[in-house]
Amino acid sequence: MALSLAVSPCPNDTFVFHALVHGLIPGAATVDLTFADVDVTNTAAERGEFDLVKVSYAALPWLLGDYELLPCGGALGRGCGPLVLTRHGHDGDLTGATVAVPGDRTTAYLLFRLWSRGNAPKRIEVVPFDRIMPGVADGTYDAGLVIHEARFTYPRHGLTALADLGEWWESDTGLPIPLGAILARKGVVDPRAATEWIRTSVSMAWADPDASREFVLAHANEMEPGVVDQHIALYVNEFTLDLGREGLAAADALLGRAAAAGLTPAVPTLLS
Structure with missing residues (x-):
């Protein structure tokens, strides 16, 4: 049975997940793709609607009971804030x-x-x-x-x-900004396997950018190619392949400050 995957139609997501969505990764699960803006997936994930899902880091306090944060595939970086x-x-x-x-x-x-x-x-x-x-x-x-x-x-x-x-x-x-996270539903998705699939998908996208070009442009909301290229260059970076300690520290800082300000529930530290 296919795993349900929800990401945005933005160029960074279509670029990153092209190989996985199109069955180009040997041994990876088949995925059933849904495109949805992150404000939709934030609440849909709370209802358990997707197996793999792109959400906002800000939504993690409501989701980490049922989902596990994957260390790859998301959007985190510098110079890319709202x-x-x-x-x-x-x-x-x-x-x-x-x-x-x-x-x-x-x-x-x-x-x-x-x-x-x-x-x-x-x-x-x-x-x-x-x-x-x-x-x-x-x-x-x-x-x-x-x-x-x-x-x-x-x-x-x-x-x-x-x-x-x-x-x-x-x-x-002094930390990068944590924007979008990839979550795997507990008890449904093997997080280690999903991490390997997504990292392979990222690496394949970088190795052959032209392979995903048609797919990316088809869902880019009429963005001209030059803006699409800028978008991918900014949001698909080393943190997309691996959050690392710096990426996890950034998420902890955001969620810790939010909880201290009374804006979100507190969550356990991600960086152990």
Whole structure:
């Protein structure tokens, strides 16, 4: 029976999982792929809907009872953090503002809550990712929290970056920013085997980038090829192959700070 796999249609995920999804890894399980944005998978995983699933690190406190964190396949790095965007001329004061965010259990929103303490907006609205920048540009929202390819495209919407939460996090902690994690359902997926499959899939993607090109572009939400390449180069890095001690320390720092601030339940330390 096939294992159910849920990842986003973003270029980093389609690039990483191309070989696994297409049955190119000898001995790997067959997978049944579902594309879903991370705000969907965060809550779907809580219901146990997928065997292998990409979620936000911020959602781990609600998921680690039923899932195990895999040390590969996710999104973690430097210079890749969420941005807080406003229209040109905004004074930067978010007190009383309405802010659009891509999900209430995303790492982006958790970082925003940690960053904005003392300058908290009046209202938060969860908005589909592709509507955030247009909504800020037309005045529907005072500010927007964006991720992924928006780092490369927000100036086209006439917007200004009020804050780069990745830069803020890195300067404050010295650690990379933990964005997306890959989880394996306990009792269903052998985590060691799944780790080997995913690492092989990553290595195959790097060895022959052209092999996944058609698959990546087909699901890239009309991103032009140049932006797709930037996206993959930024989000698929050494931490995708192996979180290592630094990656686990980054996750511990995020979840520890969130728990200390009363924003999430506490979880056991990941770095042992």
